[in-house]
Structures are given as C-alpha cells and as structure tokens.
Amino acid sequence: GEDVEQSLFLSVREGDSSVINCTYTDSSSTYLYWYKQEPGAGLQLLTYIFSNMDMKQDQRLTVLLNKKDKHLSLRIADTQTGDSAIYFCAERGDTGRRALTFGSGTRLQVQP
C-alpha cells in the first residue's frame, strides 16, 4: 500500500529557516498536503500542492515537490517559537474514497 515517511524530530533556532522533508510511494498522488498540529489541538491545513506543480509559496511557507523522486519538503522562513508543533505530510491518491495517507509527523522544536 501507500506509504509516507518523515523524520521524527527537528530542532532549529528562532529566526532560522526550517526544512521538513517527506517521501511518499504512491505514484498516483494527486494532492500533497502539510498539516500542523499544536498540543491538544486539531489539524490545521497549512498548505497543499497539486501533483503537477513543482513549487508553491505562501508567505513564510515554501513547498517543493520533486515528483520523480517522490519527495516533498516544507520550508518555513524566519521560524518563530509559535511554529513549534508537529507537522504532518499527507498525500491523496487517485481513489474514489479520497483517503489521505499521513506520515507519522515531524516534531519541530524552535529554540529562542
């Protein structure tokens, strides 16, 4: 079946850039998403990219997609302490049930 993998932990200093990486196996992925989860909270959609795009920028967030290598990354510029959270990569395959396959999440710790 489909698989999505992420590293478990990333620590950066406030003001630096953070890059969270994700790899996936489903070659029929249509959309790829980044969700943020703060402690005790639900999933907040940060951004998403359609599979025919290479890059998407939205304020401090830049998403890069390498479809050939099935690699997705999320870059957060000028990382702030409020960015500390768990970040989930998810892909949606080309199936009717619209299921998202999630990675296990990357915990981002921002040090002042």
Next chain:
Amino acid sequence: EAQVTQNPRYLITVTGKKLTVTCSQNMNHEYMSWYRQDPGLGLRQIYYSMNVEVTDKGDVPEGYKVSRKEKRNFPLILESPSPNQTSLYFCASGAPNSPLHFGNGTRLTVT
C-alpha cells in the same frame, strides 16, 4: 464560521459500553470521513461517506460503525469499545478537489 465540530472532546469509558462520537459540519460538504491518530502511526482512515446514506470502510474499520442520515452529521459508533480503541479521533469533511477540513479531535480512553 466554517467548521467541523466533534463532541465530546474527551471521553473515558469502560470496555463494552457503547458510545457515539458526534461530528457535524456547516459547509454543506458531501464528503465526510473519520480518522484515528496513534503515536508513530500518523492518521488512519476508519470510515468515509461520499454522500447521504453512502458509507464505506477505510483502512481500519473493525470495531466501528457510522451512519449518514443527513448531510451535516456523521457520527462514529463504537458498539463494544475495547482498550485498543483508545486513540485520538478526527472527523473531516471536504468539497470535491479541495483539502479536507478537520475537527479538533476527540480523545477516547477505554479502560
């Protein structure tokens, strides 16, 4: 405000006692789904619904039931909960070709 609302947020129950977690969305979405989140496993789909009276199994449906009698509501039913169903549950809804909107989650503990 567009939102997906789950209730309750926290629930502690005992093995075998039937429970229902409610989910409601105010965006007129046809598609709704339930996920569970477990440490190290990310989120996994339990059931989904493409429209009223249309439901189908996701990846981990065992021990769960759902119903979709009206478009806005999609309750998750555990007829006989067991400790391995202790988890964080998320309801989601979405319009065609748009990202899913998630609720704030329901943390269930089964003792």
